[in-house]
Amino acid sequence: MRYGYARVSTTDQSLELQEETLRKAGCEIIRGEKVSGSSRHGRNELDxxxxxxxxxxxxxxTRIDRLARSISDLQDIMRTLEQKNVSLVCTEQPIDTSNAIGKAFLNMLGVFAQFENELRRERQLEGIAKAKAKGVYKGRKQMIDHDRVKALKAEGLGVAKIMRQTGISKTHVYRIINENSEKNHA
Incomplete structure (x- = not known):
């Protein structure tokens, strides 16, 4: 039996075109999800x-990048498929792992998908560095209220009680407390 898998990266993108292509390829059951392909984490439909x-x-x-964006994820998925004696077929690329040519082409495409992902990440980091140099990029907004942690410590609360009241990990509580004491010693 043929099972289809469709994926888009963001919730504002549509799965319709992939699902239609998969139906035309003979898939009766199609699972789709709107989640990043850069990691296997959170890809429940694929699991x-x-x-x-x-x-x-x-x-x-439809394409190998719908399945995996890194060589290691692709290899993990392929190991699972091989152990189950299941083939992988791509509708828009000459991949059918039931034959040697399809397997070779799959490996080549996986290398290029990872290369593309790494290039995108490099461009993103370059853009962030330029924005920081211009003073435009400040990073993500701080999620932990340092002042509250310091105030609770000043009230005499121990680390465990601060953790319970703030929901912050022990590591972060200690980091904030030590940051405060290092400034006082400087």
Whole structure:
């Protein structure tokens, strides 16, 4: 049986085109999700499919980057498919792992997908560095209220009580307290 997997990176993108292509490729069951492909974390629909596939089945995607954006994730997925005796088929790329040519092409595409991902990350970091140099980028807004932690400590509360009242980890509480004492000693 052929099972389809569709993925887009953001919630404002549509899965419709991929789902239509997968139906035309003979997939009766299609799982889709709107989540980043840069990691396997949070990709519940993919996990369900990988668990459900049986020997002789095919997992069908439109393009390899819909399945994985890094070589290590692609290799992990492929190991799972191989252990289950399941082939991978891409509708828009000459990949069908039921034959040697398809397997070779899959490995080449995986390398290029990871390369593209790393280039994008480098460009993003360059943009952030330029924005910081111009004073435009300040980073993410601080999530932990340092003043509250310091006030609770000044009231005589111990680390455990501060953790319970703020929901902040022990490491962060100590970091804030030590940051305060280091400034006083300087």
């Amino acid at each position: 369900i499919l990988l668990e459900f596939l049986r020997p002789g089945d095919s997992l069908v995607v």
